[in-house]
Amino acid sequence: xxxxxxxxxxxxxxxxxxxxxxxxxxxxxxxxxxxxxxxxxxxxxxxxxxxxxxxxxxxxxxxxxxxxxxxxxxxxxxxxxxxxxxxxxxxxxxxxxxxxxxxxxxxxxxxxxxxxxxxxxxxxxxxxxxxxxxxxxxxxxxxxxxxxxxxxxxxxxxxxxxxxxxxxxxxxxxxxxxxxxxxxxxxxxxxxxxxxxxxxxxxxxxxxxxxxxxxxxxxxxxxxxxxxxxxxxxxxxxxxxxxxxxxxxxxxxxxxxxxxxxxxxxxxxxxxxxxxxxxxxxxxxxxxxxxxxxxxxxxxxxxxxxxxxxxxxxxxxxxxxxxxxxxxxxxxxxxxxxxxxxxxxxxxxxxxxxxxxxxxxxxxxxxxxxxxxxxxxxxxxxxxxxxxxxxxxxxxxxxxxxxxxxxxxxxxxxxxxxxxxxxxxxxxxxxxxxxxxxxxxxxxxxxxxxxxxxxxx
Numbered sequence: 001x002x003x004x005x006x007x008x009x010x011x012x013x014x015x016x017x018x019x020x021x022x023x024x025x026x027x028x029x030x031x032x033x034x035x036x037x038x039x040x041x042x043x044x045x046x047x048x049x050x051x052x053x054x055x056x057x058x059x060x061x062x063x064x065x066x067x068x069x070x071x072x073x074x075x076x077x078x079x080x081x082x083x084x085x086x087x088x089x090x091x092x093x094x095x096x097x098x099x100x101x102x103x104x105x106x107x108x109x110x111x112x113x114x115x116x117x118x119x120x121x122x123x124x125x126x127x128x129x130x131x132x133x134x135x136x137x138x139x140x141x142x143x144x145x146x147x148x149x150x151x152x153x154x155x156x157x158x159x160x161x162x163x164x165x166x167x168x169x170x171x172x173x174x175x176x177x178x179x180x181x182x183x184x185x186x187x188x189x190x191x192x193x194x195x196x197x198x199x200x201x202x203x204x205x206x207x208x209x210x211x212x213x214x215x216x217x218x219x220x221x222x223x224x225x226x227x228x229x230x231x232x233x234x235x236x237x238x239x240x241x242x243x244x245x246x247x248x249x250x251x252x253x254x255x256x257x258x259x260x261x262x263x264x265x266x267x268x269x270x271x272x273x274x275x276x277x278x279x280x281x282x283x284x285x286x287x288x289x290x291x292x293x294x295x296x297x298x299x300x301x302x303x304x305x306x307x308x309x310x311x312x313x314x315x316x317x318x319x320x321x322x323x324x325x326x327x328x329x330x331x332x333x334x335x336x337x338x339x340x341x342x343x344x345x346x347x348x349x350x351x352x353x354x355x356x357x358x359x360x361x362x363x364x365x366x367x368x369x370x371x372x373x374x375x376x377x378x379x380x381x382x383x384x385x386x387x388x389x390x391x392x393x394x395x396x397x398x399x400x401x402x403x404x405x406x407x408x409x410x411x412x413x414x415x416x417x418x419x420x421x422x423x424x425x426x427x428x429x430x431x432x433x434x435x436x437x438x439x440x441x442x443x444x445x446x447x448x449x450x451x452x453x454x455x456x457x
Contacts, residue, residue, distance in 0.1 A: 008032045012042035013057035039063030053121045058085035073100040077193035080121035146321030150313040162188025170283040172312030175362030178283040186239040194238030202244035220269020236276045246286035257301045315360045329368040344379040414449040
């Protein structure tokens with residue numbers, strides 16, 4: 001349980017008598033107290049000390065309490081702010097709550113009410129931080145590992161774009177870390193106190209995508225037994241991450257475009273329009289310019305989303321990041337699986353750097369986890385040879401040169417089809433569509449070369 005002792009509270013009020021009274025009350029209860037006599041000084045103190053909660057007066061000269069609240073919530077979204085006023089109105093309370101105030105109290109503040117409100121505020125902050133810690137343990141931290149020029153440039157772009165409200169289109173191959181970029185953009189935004197709502201457009205049947213995004217009214221279609229709140233509504237005030245947006249149906253694309261242009265939508269089967277304030281980050285592994293030409297993606301939606309394009313480089317373009325990634329994933333795997341610490345020797349690292357990694361960072365992560373579990377102690381190059389299989393092993397230098405031209409063509413076609421099938425998780429219909437082949441023709445090739453899903457793929 002969270003205790004109040006040692007927690008730091010910042011009091012911002014232009015009345016010294018109020019500050020003195022609050023200080024004596026809080027210090028008696030074990031709090032550490034900082035003071036500021038106006039909004040600007042309060043922001044400076046907040047930057048210097050990062051309090052656990054703020055008690056803020058509404059009526060002050062210069063920056064008033066509402067303006068100060070907005071700046072505090074923008075820069076420090078996790079820190080709860082409790083507003084005080086001697087002239088409270090319903091309108092002021094509603095505006096304060098809308099702008100992120102934790103609570104709204106009248107002057108002179110009641111001692112017990114202040115203490116209860118502070119305890120609740122501090123408990124909420126503790127829960128937010130604990131949830132973040134648990135997400136790090138389950139999903140891994142949001143930091144991007146690496147120091148190559150490609151990853152440094154990516155970090156710089158994220159730092160510049162995150163605080164803005166601009167829509168972002170993240171592109172890159174499967175497994176490069178597009179979701180990681182989206183989370184970093186959300187975490188660096190003024191919306192970070194809200195959850196980032198995620199939608200994998202490729203994983204939702206096309207007949208359900210509109211209900212998933214916009215919700216539906218009870219009885220709007222067969223099976224709609226209750227009202228459903230869609231992802232846009234869930235993300236109101238926060239960020240909506242539309243992953244694999246290149247797989248979204250044209251009808252859903254049209255409705256998404258309208259929401260982005262008007263800020264309103266209708267639930268499926270509904271008649272009233274619902275207003276939302278959502279920042280959209282979209283991602284795809286497809287070349288949307290090709291999809292536009294082929295008539296599978298709306299050009300107007302592309303231009304609306306592509307305000308800030310961010311390309312995530314494939315792992316083969318930043319091979320020098322493989323050693324730190326391996327060490328990072330190794331430590332993470334041992335912690336997650338409660339294994340004793342594992343080392344890895346230099347020759348094993350060099351071998352991993354030589355591999356192709358068509359599945360990019362995701363494939364490397366899975367491979368390191370397998371090596372950590374299967375190796376006896378320090379991971380050696382022999383462990384890599386025994387336990388790394390599938391697409392990663394198929395380095396571009398593995399093709400033999402002492403064969404006939406026809407044999408060479410068969411070998412390269414074999415390797416290419418194996419990689420494409422792995423890329424689309426052995427969905428033969430989708431792979432055929434992406435390659436522009438008839439499905440029956442792809443099945444014949446699979447039988448000809450004896451292709452099969454690799455273990456761990």
